[in-house]
Amino acid sequence: MIRVSFIVLVSAGFAASTAVAHHSQAAFYDVESRTEIEGEVTSTRWRNPHVAFTVTVMGADGEEQWSVESNSLNALERIGISPDTVAVGDQIRIWGPRSKFDRYSMRAYNILLASGDEVVMMPQASTEQHWVDHELLAVTPPLENKDITESVEQADGIFRVWAYGRIRLINPELPLTVAAAAAKTAYDPVTDDPVMRCIPTGMPAVMDVTFPIEFVAQADDIVLRLEQWDTVRTIHMSGDPGAPDGQPATREGYSVGHWDGGILVVETSNIDWIFFDDRGTPLSSAVRVVERFTLSEDENSLHWQATTFDPETFTEPVVQEQTFTWEPGEEIKPYECAMAG
Template sequence: MNRAEILLGLLLLPFAAIGHHSTAEYDRSVVMDFEGEVVRVLWRNPHVRLTIKTQRDDGSEEIWDLESGDVNSLDRRGIRRDLVHVGDTVRVAGNPSTRRELNLSVTNLLLPNGTELLVRGNRQPRWSTDYIGDGDWIIDESKSAEPEGIFRVWTAKGRIIPEFVSNPPLTESARAAYATYDRMVDDPALECIPTGMPRAMTSSGNVHPLEFVRADEDIHIHLEIFDIVRVIHMASDADPEQQPYSSLGYSVGHWEERTLVVTTTRINWPYFDLNPIPLQGVPQSEAVEMVERFTLSEDGNELVYDLTVSDPATFTEPVVAISLITWRWQPGVEVEPYECVVG
């Protein structure tokens, strides 16, 4: 690993950039600040949405659509759905869309009582010393079950950006397809379609935790994002090549001391995505094979994730990401329902 990779990797990506729904269309160099009346509240995943009515200088009305964070992350930071009501006059600040008129990614919202909501996480208050949602999760550690090795709830501590991301070793056909991908149009997650491998794993931890659960002889990985459940077959005699294709594939695991090694084939998810790492839309064939290594730290409180991917239709050589993600055990965190709804 070179120095540039290490420096990039030690930067934990901000919560505002994490998640399945692209925020790339919003111009972060421009901040708009205005007041208006709330005429609609849609409090559901993938993003809480508000509609605000404002007045232009000539007295005519203007209707703005606002998009904030997802329900789960807002709830964990104390921003509940009963704080914003239709009819409230609020002040908002955020970044305008470069594609849609009168559309704003809202970062700050000032309620009529003077309380400021930081609705995009890791943001600073703009107007008030009385604010909610500064990035820290509100956790009841008494809810935490006694941990047993890997079998607990994990959140992300950090991740690296692998060196191959800047220039992935793509085949000619894969590079051509990658060049035409538009993540604001082509991303299936925009329609609340649960993501497949490897994105299901790389999207987990920062905003949406994951949990390893014993299931008889097998292991289930519960991913909060899209309410996904992965099954890791630990003692099956079934031939993987005879299993049906799916977005998550067919996973077979075994233990190497403190490391759970999982080999996954039979994946028909169309994209090799490492979201939120900036590699999204690389085509992926059904010949892909992924080898994951989940290594538990000596004290049991951290889990390091390595990923090796081979796909002869996409890559001219296997791509390897060592220590791609480090998850940590955070007592009291639970995997909550996600329940994504389009619209």
């Protein structure tokens, strides 16, 4: 049966000013418009899933206390932005979309720092400079200063760290059953999204990543490490389709792999997770996922294709794909998601 029992009890104001799934911000913010505020930073929180600030703004009726969130800590570190960039006591200006739920909450796309320099906080959402009469701070990503010799020498086929890709759906639209469509309609991201409690996502949604992944050979098996959520998947290379029988169901499921020429084929079942994606598409306990990881001829990219079978959710198999790229010197960082409180 379709499982829709997971409920996260948080207030709309809290939800709008804390964690938001990495590609569903439109559920929480008015991404079609922009707001600009100016004020003094009164607190900062440099943690995953999102860096956050509180800012005191002088409004027409007196002081306003704004809650501001931006990119993840790990993403900011990768573009050279550190906790020293914004500090308590700084007078700053912020530009970005406003919350749909709290009049004094927003997301920071760009910040005009106390130094007078502008910094782009979310290049995946907007790369444009907002305050054109100020200097755009050119930060140096730490990766550019790394010695990549060891990374190049240790790379062996798929066994290396891969930078994230961008997932896309091959089906024209999700072929939902009547029951699944009803469950998705009832989904409320403010109250039902597990991300709001730093609860890691399960298969196959966990593969919709915005951070690096790494394949590691471990005895006869393969370990797939995902930076996001500090997830570790074990791919059992016995090739025995009956291996999952009697194994407990987990968020990541039980994965059995084999090589088809140079392609790593992985079948995962025993998945104990309730959502296919971050938009409330349900999953049943019958879900099964078949992945194919294909290394490019020049070994600089890795194509991922996943086919999800779930007769209680989909009327036909659903196919997704993305391509990971190799950036020598990239590494898996601790994610350590932690909510405010």
